[in-house]
Amino acid sequence: MRQYYDDRIVALSARLVTPFIQLFALYVIFHGHYSPGGGFQGGAMLAASFLLIRLSIGTEAAQLQFRRSWGTPGSSIGTLVYLGTGLVALFAGASYLDYAGLPLGLPEPELRNLGILFVELGVAVAVTATLTAIYDDLVGERPAAHHAGLEDAATETEEADQVAEPADGAADG
Amino acid sequence: MRRVVLVVLLAFAALLLYGMARLPERGSPTAPPNTPESAVGTPNAASYYVEQAYADAETPNMVTVTLADYRGFDTLGETTVIFAAGIACVLILRRSRE
Numbered sequence: 607m608r609q610y611y612d613d614r615i616v617a618l619s620a621r622l623v624t625p626f627i628q629l630f631a632l633y634v635i636f637h638g639h640y641s642p643g644g645g646f647q648g649g650a651m652l653a654a655s656f657l658l659i660r661l662s663i664g665t666e667a668a669q670l671q672f673r674r675s676w677g678t679p680g681s682s683i684g685t686l687v688y689l690g691t692g693l694v695a696l697f698a699g700a701s702y703l704d705y706a707g708l709p710l711g712l713p714e715p716e717l718r719n720l721g722i723l724f725v726e727l728g729v730a731v732a733v734t735a736t737l738t739a740i741y742d743d744l745v746g747e748r749p750a751a752h753h754a755g756l757e758d759a760a761t762e763t764e765e766a767d768q769v770a771e772p773a774d775g776a777a778d779g
Numbered sequence: 780m781r782r783v784v785l786v787v788l789l790a791f792a793a794l795l796l797y798g799m800a801r802l803p804e805r806g807s808p809t810a811p812p813n814t815p816e817s818a819v820g821t822p823n824a825a826s827y828y829v830e831q832a833y834a835d836a837e838t839p840n841m842v843t844v845t846l847a848d849y850r851g852f853d854t855l856g857e858t859t860v861i862f863a864a865g866i867a868c869v870l871i872l873r874r875s876r877e
Contacts, residue, residue, distance in 0.1 A: 638840065638843050639838045639839065639840055639843055640838075640839050640840055641840065642840070642842070644843055644846065644847070646857075677865070677869075678865065678866070678869055681861070681862050681865045681866075682862070684858070684862075685858050685859060685862045688854075688855055688858050689855070692851070692855070703851035703852060703855065705848060714835075715834065715835060715836055715837040716837060718835055718836035718837070718838075718844075718848055719836050719837045719838055721847075721848065722836060722838060722843060722844065722847040722848055725847045725851065725854065726843075726847060728858070729854065729857075729858050732858050732861060732862055733858075733861055735865070736861050736862060736864065736865035739865050739868065739869065740864070740865060740868045743868050743869055743872035743873050744868070744872060746874055
């Protein structure tokens with residue numbers, strides 16, 4: 607976890623495979639209406655492609671693809687898209703999560719079709735961002751290569767930890 | 780002691796197998812969950828979903844319709860669980876704030 611080896615074969619094959627994984631993940635998400643699949647499965651595959659790049663090339667280079675700072679906002683936005691779809695239907699006069707009430711001016715079956723799509727997209731975004739964020743948090747904030755010595759890094763992060771945790775709680779509460 | 784445990788476990792396995800043998804055939808139209816009405820005469824949800832999924836949502840995959848439309852609250856809960864897991868990991872594992 608702490609050290610990356612610059613291996614061209616691993617890096618190249620991961621870069622070769624990743625777009626196909628992502629394409630198939632998008633297919634699974636958007637074709638969930640017609641075949642097995644949907645937000646959870648497609649989101650997990652999309653996250654797997656991000657993690658493949660993170661594992662093979664390193665977290666630093668993977669920032670170009672999916673930034674570390676996108677993880678928590680992404681999972682929040684995905685969940686909010688789901689909640690928001692239900693709330694829009696609620697404020698338009700229907701029951702909560704009753705997609706027939708979405709104010710889009712389409713016949714009812716098409717509205718439900720669209721509502722399912724919105725919900726699945728929210729789920730996909732939430733799952734992708736959450737899984738990537740969990741990996742990023744497990745690995746840590748910065749790779750050790752940026753520090754002169756490991757001991758300095760350890761003391762630094764411990765101090766930052768003590769400062770950061772109450773701030774996190776206050777921000778959420 | 781081990782023998783007692785083994786006997787108890789085997790008896791339990793026999794009980795489970797006996798129960799399984801009496802279950803209706805999988806996918807059988809006469810099985811209680813698949814009939815339009817339950818044993819006490821109330822309408823069953825499953826047969827409604829199977830019959831009406833395409834008419835209601837114009838979506839051929841009735842699993843998706845059930846998951847995201849008829850059972851939308853359940854899927855909302857699942858998404859919230861994943862969100863909560865992510866937030867818990869952030870709070871416990873994140874080392875420093877950028």
